[in-house]
Amino acid sequence: MFAKASRSGLIAVSALMVAATLSACVGDRQRPRLVYEERPVELLYNTGFQRIEQRRWRDAVDYFQEVERQHPFSEWSRRAILMQVYAHYQNQRYADAIAAADRFIRLYPGSPSAAYAYHMKAVCYFEQIVDVGRDQASTNQALLALREVVRRYPNSPYATDARVKIDMVNDQLAGKEMEIGRWYQRQQQPLAAINRYRTVIDNEEFQRTSHTPEALYRLVEVYLTLGLRDEAIRNGAVLGHNFPGTVWYSDAYRLLTAEGAQPEVAPEGGTRRNWLSRILPG
Structure with missing residues (x-):
């Protein structure tokens, strides 16, 4: 009688455990959760590394998290956090990668590997x-994080x-200023447009x-629209001195000569040069 009751109890408990396991998996139907089981740290870490090699990023994170939970004060735990950063990054889970990088920086600020954590945070x-047509919050965060890497290392x-x-980030932010400036110019708000173009020139x-050659050209356009001929000539001269071979100066030169001005520098002809051609000559 007692044996039967015990078996019934075990069956009931087993059913409850199965139900709990199934309910835990409802939110993640693609894969089962890693069942907790105390294991050697080398086994957990190496299994996680194998998952990395297999590009099974989420499974890899599970194993590296187990390393942290079961062996929190080991050197393996420190490495496991960095591997989580990498796996999350490869899986394009950038917020999770940044959180893991921040955790490593908080726990091990003096570690030589902190440079990698700062770098990966900036890369994320x-x-x-x-694109410049949308909010640039991530662009500004990237700029701050990248500067931190340069400052520290x-x-x-x-x-x-x-x-x-x-x-590249500065080129993006300058592009955003130019987009807003062009919008103001189309909306017949020349002063607001000038402020945006001058931000590109003065920063x-x-x-x-x-974007600098176009910003100077747009200033020539706007100042001529406002009847400020001297300002237009001055910005055209700056454009011609620094970017004589660009299409922007050719266009500015035509505008200025049409107004009776005689720019000192004749356009050389050429095409717009992008930022990459200046960073990597040839």
Whole structure:
């Protein structure tokens, strides 16, 4: 009688465990959750690494999280956090990758591997940059994170990569200013347009972007529209001195000569040069 009751109890408990397991999987139907079982740290870590090689990013994260939970004070735990950053990044789960990078930085700020965590955090923001027609919150976050890499690790390969990306980010932000300026110009709001174009011209970092020649040309356009001929000539001269071979100067030259001005520099002819041609000559 007692044996039967015990077996019935075990069956009931087993049914409850199965039900709990099934309910836990409802939110993630693509794969079962990793069942907790105390295992050697080397086994957990190596299995996670195998999942990385198999490009099974979410499974890899599960194993590396188990390393953290079961062996929190080991060197393996430290490595496991960085592997989670990498797996989340490869799976394009950027918010999770950034959170893991921040956790590593908080727990191990003096570790030599902190440079990698800062770098990956910046790259995750960089990967989320959208076209200039949309909000540039991620672009600004990427710029701050990339600058932090350069500031903390100026002589590292991460800083070299960050500097290239900073130029790209600045080009993006300058492009956003230009888009807004062109919109104001189309809406017959010349003063607001001038402020946007001048931001590109006056910002030292934006001055090195591909948008500077167009910003100078647009200023020539707007100042002529307002009847400010001297201002238009001055900006045309700056454009001709610095970018004589661009289409933007050719267009500005035609506008100015049509107004009776005589620019000192004749256009050389040529095409618009993008930021890449300046960073990587040839």
